Amino acid sequence: MADAGGPDLTGAWQDAITAAERALRGDRVTRAQVVTTVEVLCEDLQLLDRPSVGRHINYLVSLLDFLGLYDTSRVLLEHVASCFVLDPPALNMDAAVRNQLAVTFAERGHLPAAARLLTGSAKGSVWTAATLANQACVMLRRRDIERAVDAAFRARQAVVPAEGDDETEEELDVHVLATAVLAQVARMGGLHAVADELVDELEGFVRRLVRLLGGDHPKSLSALVTLAWAEFESAREAGESQRIERAGDVIALAAQRMSAILGTEHPRSLSVLQIMATVEHETAWVLGSDRRLQGANALMRATVRRADGLRRWDPWSLGLDETIEVERAAVAAIPVGHPDRAVHLTRLGNALQARFKHTGNPEALFEAIEVGRAAVAATPDDHRDRAARLTILSSALQARFKHTGNPEALFEAIEVGRAAVAATPDDHPYKTVFLTSFGNALQAMFARTGDAEALFEAIEVGRAAVAATPDDHPDHVVHLARLGTALQAMFARTGDAEALDEAIEVERAAVAATPDDHPDHVVHLARLGTALLSRFARTGDADALSEAIEVERAAVAATPDDHPDRAARLTNLNFALQAWLARSGNLHSQWERFERTRAMQDFEDPLAVWERLARLAPPDPSHDSDADR
Structure with missing residues (x-):
């Protein structure tokens, strides 16, 4: 209020x-x-x-x-x-x-x-099919492929069929969105036969939606564009030029109708125009038509200009090569000092970084760094996007350090990241993104040089990221995990008991914030177990040992038999159990019991030895009195 x-x-x-x-x-x-x-x-x-x-x-x-x-x-x-x-x-x-x-x-x-x-x-809220379908689309655009696929499958499963034989608009809309996501992911993964089957299924959903709503309904037009784009990708993979042209014709017609109904600058109209520009560009390449290619490039530039007025251009609607080509042309055409120059430099740098990630080509990364420096130089100190551009540059410099081991790149990344954080107000929506990038650079510096000051600063940055993220935010547990790792490194480096105590509290919070069936839950359990064992080794705290055994058992139970980390987690559990047995004075009798009950084949399998030991009776703190006397 x-x-x-x-x-x-x-x-x-x-x-x-x-x-x-x-x-x-x-x-x-x-x-x-x-x-x-x-x-x-x-x-x-x-x-x-x-x-x-x-x-x-x-x-x-x-x-x-x-x-x-x-x-x-x-x-x-x-x-x-x-x-x-x-x-x-x-x-x-x-x-x-x-x-x-x-x-x-x-x-x-x-x-x-x-x-x-x-x-x-x-x-505790219920995930509706529509919410899941929209989440799948958003996650795909953010390149979070795993979550996109999961949401798409769950959306299809969550659809509640209408009574009778009639399908509802909501039901068909969910199927169109979710199936399109699955088809695109399958295509990206090289599963072209699977993608083609999904496109056939998508066509049925789109046809039924268009019959239900009418051909000029904006949702029908969006669905037709979605289907045509999927057909275009299928035809491009098969090298069928006629199908490519047919898909382009459908998209062009939908773009015309969408603009007439919603207006040429409506976000949906612009999205369709972006897709149309991409398809027209690809068609020109396939047909080898220079004149058509010139027209496609002109259409791309016009679409960029119109979308720029709304800050709505999505460079990922093009392929990487097309995006780089368009943005290079834009940078070349915009004079130095023009406010839009930094925008296109930033987009070019992002595309070049993406090319490096996809291809490993270091030239793309080196160019991305130079472009990033130019973008920062072209951005006034008080501009709202300056911190974001500094962070993008810092990320590129960190990638160069990882790729080449060049320490100068890491030093510059830290200075740039520090400037990004300093330029960001506390209430900025992406403050934690800038803090995370800066903290990663500091931890990399500590790992390379052992510089305790870098680790101290990384911990402060991690605390700030945790404090700036609401408890129910999806990234909160990520920031907790990074902070816990830095605190445990601080304890290992300095023996600081307060750092270890804080690490344990942070790791407990990470475990509590992660659902049991989440793949990261077992990782947080393992880290918590390690911190608790460190406390026991340092202080002899029986409660820490008991909790460590409970946590390590949970980590082992949650780790598949063929997982590469299972041996390490069994080793930690084995260490904790032997420490408890030694502390309680029952090590000799328990080991004899273990020797009598194990099978002969266990002699050849150390993992089986550890697993059998892990099944011994759990520690009971009330029995520790004998050892304490």
Whole structure:
């Protein structure tokens, strides 16, 4: 709720919506007045004070789109995204509203905010099929392939068929989104036969959706583009030029209809134009038509310019080579000192880093660093994107250090990362991203040089990242794990008992924050067990030993037999059990019992020895009195 004396948020929302409605009707309200009312909303950090606010956001954004005030809707959504970071409980709005709001963010390129809305819901809430399908699309665009596939499969399983034979719009929409994600991932993984089967299945869902909604419905047009893009990828893989051209024709028709219905600058229209530009470029290459290639390049440049006005260009809609080509051309065409030059330098640097990751070509990485330095140099000190560009440069320098071992690259990465953190206010939505990158560089410095000062600073950075991340945020446990690792390294380096105590508390928090069936749960268990054994070795604390045995048993139980870390976890459990047996005075008798009961084949398999020892009776702290006397 707003502070006393501040603006009435309900009134502010109503003023903005009423002004937009009147401007749309031509009722004596100008677009400039609408912009002013939205600016009032964006002055308050407690914008999201009630669950119903999600409906206000969706409705107001749609009104702004109809008025052509795309830049105003962008500013509003950026402010809302910042409010979600500052006020995580605001995410706990109605599931349907939250889902639609996530779609709105994703359409406009705000992928982190969309992901936060889809994954940061209240604990215990039900994942609907629509939410899972949208999450799959967002995760794929963020290149989180594993989570995209998981969400897509779960979305298809979560669809509740309608009564009777009629399929609903929601049911078909989920199938279209989820199947398209699975087809694209299969194609990326080289599973072309599987991808083609999924495309055939996708075609059936799209045809039924179009019959249900009509060919000019925006959702039908989006589905047709999704199918045509999948057909295009299939035809490109098969080298079938006629199918490539046919897919391009469908996308061009859908782009024309989408622009006519929603407007040429609507985010959906721009997304389709981006896809159309990519397909036209590829078709020109396949057909070997220089004239068509020139036209495709002109279409790309026009689409970039139009999307740039809305800060909505998604370079990943093109392949890496096309993206690099387009961004190099843009940088060459923009004079030094122009504010858009830094934007295109940043995009070029990102694409070059992606090429290095995909190919291992060091020339791409070296160029990315030079481009990153130029982007930073072209960004004023007080620019809102300066910290992000510094962090991108730091990441490239860290990659160079890992690839070449060049210490100068690491020194520069640390200085650049420190500048990025210093340039970021505490309430910035990506503060933790910058802190994480800086902390990684500091820990790399410690690992290379043993510099304790670098480790001390890494711990402070890790604490700041944990403090800046809400407990229910998906990245909270990641920051806990990094901090725990640094604290255990500090204990190993200095013997600082307080660092070990803090490491144990941090690792306990990481275990508690990770679901039992999450693949990282066993990793956090193992780290906690190591820290507890270190405490026992240092102090002889019986409680620490008992907890270590319990934790190590859980880690072993959660580790598959063929996992490469199973031997190490069994070794830790074996050490803990032998320490308990020695402490209780029962080592000799227990070992004799073990020797009598094990099978002969165990002599040839040390893992089986450790596993049998792990099945001995658990320690009972109440029996420790004999050893204490």
